[in-house]
Amino acid sequence: MLAFLVQRISQAVLVMFVISVIAFAIQDGLGDPLQEMVGMSVSMEEREALREELGLNDSMVVQYLRFAGKALQGDLGNSYFYGKPTLEVIAEHLPATLELVIGASLIIMFLSVPIGVYAAIRPQAWLAKFFMGVSTVGISIPVFLTAIVLIQIYSIGITIEWFPEDTGWGQWLNGALTTEGGLPSYGRGDELTHLFGTWYSGFFSTDGLMHLVLPCVSLASIMLPLFIRLIRAEMMEVLQSDYIRYARAKGLSAVRINFLHALKNTMLPVITVGGVQVGVMVAYTILTETVFQWPGVGLMFLEAITRSDIPLIVAYLMVVGLIFVITNTLVDLVYGLVNPTVKLTGKKA
Amino acid sequence: MKKLLAALVGTMALATAPVALSAEATKELKMAYDADPVTLDIHEQLSGGILQLSHMSFDPLVRWTKDLGFEGRLAESWERVDDKTMRFKLREGVKFHSGNEFTAKDVKFTYDRLKESQDFKAIFQPFSGINVIDDYTFELVTSEPFPLLLNTATYIFPLDSQFYSGETADGKKKSAIVKHGNSFASDNLSGTGPFVVKSRQQGVRMEFERFADYWDEESPGNVKKIVLTPIKENNTRVSALLSGGVDFIAPVPPTDLDRIKRDKNSELVTMSGTRIIMFHMNQERVEAFKNPKVRQAIAYAINQEGIAAKIMKGFATPAAQLSPAGYQGHNESLKPRYDVKKAQELMKEAGYEDGFTITMMAPNNRYVNDDKIAQAAAAMLARINIKVDLKTLPKAQYWPEFDNRSGDMMLIGWHADTEDSANFYEFLTFCPEAGSGAGQYNAGNYCNPEIDALVAKANVETDVEKRTAMLQEVEKRLYDDAAFVPLHWQDLAWASKKNVKIEPILNVMNFPYLGDLVVE
Numbered sequence: 001m002l003a004f005l006v007q008r009i010s011q012a013v014l015v016m017f018v019i020s021v022i023a024f025a026i027q028d029g030l031g032d033p034l035q036e037m038v039g040m041s042v043s044m045e046e047r048e049a050l051r052e053e054l055g056l057n058d059s060m061v062v063q064y065l066r067f068a069g070k071a072l073q074g075d076l077g078n079s080y081f082y083g084k085p086t087l088e089v090i091a092e093h094l095p096a097t098l099e100l101v102i103g104a105s106l107i108i109m110f111l112s113v114p115i116g117v118y119a120a121i122r123p124q125a126w127l128a129k130f131f132m133g134v135s136t137v138g139i140s141i142p143v144f145l146t147a148i149v150l151i152q153i154y155s156i157g158i159t160i161e162w163f164p165e166d167t168g169w170g171q172w173l174n175g176a177l178t179t180e181g182g183l184p185s186y187g188r189g190d191e192l193t194h195l196f197g198t199w200y201s202g203f204f205s206t207d208g209l210m211h212l213v214l215p216c217v218s219l220a221s222i223m224l225p226l227f228i229r230l231i232r233a234e235m236m237e238v239l240q241s242d243y244i245r246y247a248r249a250k251g252l253s254a255v256r257i258n259f260l261h262a263l264k265n266t267m268l269p270v271i272t273v274g275g276v277q278v279g280v281m282v283a284y285t286i287l288t289e290t291v292f293q294w295p296g297v298g299l300m301f302l303e304a305i306t307r308s309d310i311p312l313i314v315a316y317l318m319v320v321g322l323i324f325v326i327t328n329t330l331v332d333l334v335y336g337l338v339n340p341t342v343k344l345t346g347k348k349a
Numbered sequence: 350m351k352k353l354l355a356a357l358v359g360t361m362a363l364a365t366a367p368v369a370l371s372a373e374a375t376k377e378l379k380m381a382y383d384a385d386p387v388t389l390d391i392h393e394q395l396s397g398g399i400l401q402l403s404h405m406s407f408d409p410l411v412r413w414t415k416d417l418g419f420e421g422r423l424a425e426s427w428e429r430v431d432d433k434t435m436r437f438k439l440r441e442g443v444k445f446h447s448g449n450e451f452t453a454k455d456v457k458f459t460y461d462r463l464k465e466s467q468d469f470k471a472i473f474q475p476f477s478g479i480n481v482i483d484d485y486t487f488e489l490v491t492s493e494p495f496p497l498l499l500n501t502a503t504y505i506f507p508l509d510s511q512f513y514s515g516e517t518a519d520g521k522k523k524s525a526i527v528k529h530g531n532s533f534a535s536d537n538l539s540g541t542g543p544f545v546v547k548s549r550q551q552g553v554r555m556e557f558e559r560f561a562d563y564w565d566e567e568s569p570g571n572v573k574k575i576v577l578t579p580i581k582e583n584n585t586r587v588s589a590l591l592s593g594g595v596d597f598i599a600p601v602p603p604t605d606l607d608r609i610k611r612d613k614n615s616e617l618v619t620m621s622g623t624r625i626i627m628f629h630m631n632q633e634r635v636e637a638f639k640n641p642k643v644r645q646a647i648a649y650a651i652n653q654e655g656i657a658a659k660i661m662k663g664f665a666t667p668a669a670q671l672s673p674a675g676y677q678g679h680n681e682s683l684k685p686r687y688d689v690k691k692a693q694e695l696m697k698e699a700g701y702e703d704g705f706t707i708t709m710m711a712p713n714n715r716y717v718n719d720d721k722i723a724q725a726a727a728a729m730l731a732r733i734n735i736k737v738d739l740k741t742l743p744k745a746q747y748w749p750e751f752d753n754r755s756g757d758m759m760l761i762g763w764h765a766d767t768e769d770s771a772n773f774y775e776f777l778t779f780c781p782e783a784g785s786g787a788g789q790y791n792a793g794n795y796c797n798p799e800i801d802a803l804v805a806k807a808n809v810e811t812d813v814e815k816r817t818a819m820l821q822e823v824e825k826r827l828y829d830d831a832a833f834v835p836l837h838w839q840d841l842a843w844a845s846k847k848n849v850k851i852e853p854i855l856n857v858m859n860f861p862y863l864g865d866l867v868v869e
Binding site for chain 1: 381387467472527529535550551552554576578579582584591593743745752776790
């Protein structure tokens, strides 16, 4: 266990180092941060003076060494735009993103397991086929489109007048398809509950929860089909295995076989994939957060890029790298708990 | 007895005024701009967002009216003492958010700070000093006669000198202007304006509350609380208005104008703007551009009206000059001169019948449809055998290329900070000179010392009529010389719910006077 952690930490350090080097190397291609900091009519000399002050005139190596020296002491520099330490800025934005990911993960968990299991046990049922069909569509629609459609239907509302108003069925269809809207379309709302530090939560008020609905559903829409299909496929495979046949032969109840014996083994690969996908989801939040003006790290990162806020970009990439390393480590640990035969360090026990 | 009565009336007026105001101002306004102010220090950066903040939490000495005239705000009246001196009389009884009394010493403090601000010092360069005469009288002195004194006075938003003086707990000067990193002024604010900053989470939301002791009791404004949310994504901003999440949005993207017009709960206000979009033709890089006939040929080949109608969907005013209508230099006689035949003839006369190849650069996220405009222009130039190699870049990467003059033709949009024609010439057409900063954005390297001299003369001419004639002549000569290719003035658009009466408080400078906003 200790050897495993030491190995993981040294890997993490290596990952951080590589990320910081890459982030530094691309900064020249990101444009000039000064453009966002001064007005158009500021003279060249003033700009040059500011550039000197920020240390942008030094060579890349000098700049990197200066950055690395501070980074080793836990200081990742100040954001140009926010004028604050980058880690502080990220800490302020991270809770919003985490809540979005948590919300989406909850939706995925509570929907994918029952639907996946159902589709595996009754693969021929029309409802199962319907779910599989919808999930194919879901997986192929980009998240921003889903988001825009959701906003139009559930927050702005649509009026449908396709069917003849003078017939009863037409009226009914028009009424059924017309939506009122009303769900919030942007931001996190006014009623946030302070938990600790920089964490203001939307989970504890109606207003906050309402604001979470559309962004979470959009974000979940990309991952949900993947998990339904994964659980279905794994479950079907497990149901074919010898020990399940034996259990059936032994006369155990279907519920016990399906939900205790089969599901447990189905979940192994799902956990692995899930861990990786949580990281991917952090990346997908960039799109979701942009469409919903969700004040999380994704939106912050995208704006940092348009402003060439290099310190913030570097710090964000390093933090995300760290999150990936941590989630992967946790997944491996959980894997070990679920399946005791797995050896963490890959050596013979 | 008389005195007592007067005192009594005085106190009554004082006592009733705030009550009447607070009874009136009860409405809450939720609004969404594409960005929030970068800082609370209004001298840190000269940008649209900062000026919008300035008009919310501060008051200028004088401000622009809708028709580009002036109205006094903190300055009650002003008069010219001589060629180089203007005397201002200040409004009495004005209070800052901190409770401090506003006097001429605050104006002096602000003036001195502006002179030190990297972004503002250029605008205040013509001024040589300020004389405080008494608490409510002061004089602004310029080194030369200066016709734009009032234009510049719109940038003086007096700061609370007492509030911004001294040192913070960790020994930093409170008045320091810091471009990056935290300063006292970038986080704290005390002005005389209609709205006090209540809370601010940068990039997320900002809350304002009406200043209870606001001096302008005649203002019809009845907004008590403002919540400003920056929404960068155009679609999201429009959705927020249509779904009722916000009451007021700006800017409105041209693609959504119809959508808002169709919505029965929303109201759209558009205006012809003052930001010119234009191309420079770099004479240093391309030998052919030195020939006025080639430049004219290009001017004839570009169809400004077509671009405004098709690409901008009518959301732009086609331009044949730099100065928009309402500016002194605006010359009515100059019209877009699209004529391909004529352009081809001119190319032939110049000896370039077979054309040549050039590079063109444009940003793709700075101005409305900037990349599409450049594509259209490139296609139009193909008809006079000029082959264009076009490259469009995000703004963060474009401006360094612009500073290096990396393209033969480069697109730029310019808004005159002084709302005056001369500003266009100084930055866009003056002979480039590194030391003085003249022609800093003249990516065409066009240079005509005669025109520069004429502008310089106009800059010390305080007689409006004479000055107007001079500037209009400049515009005409630039047109005849085809010094650049003007395209259009970008229109402005705002939208609100029907009950929010934004029309009266909007202006072409895009500083909504929210203090006067009426919500029904």
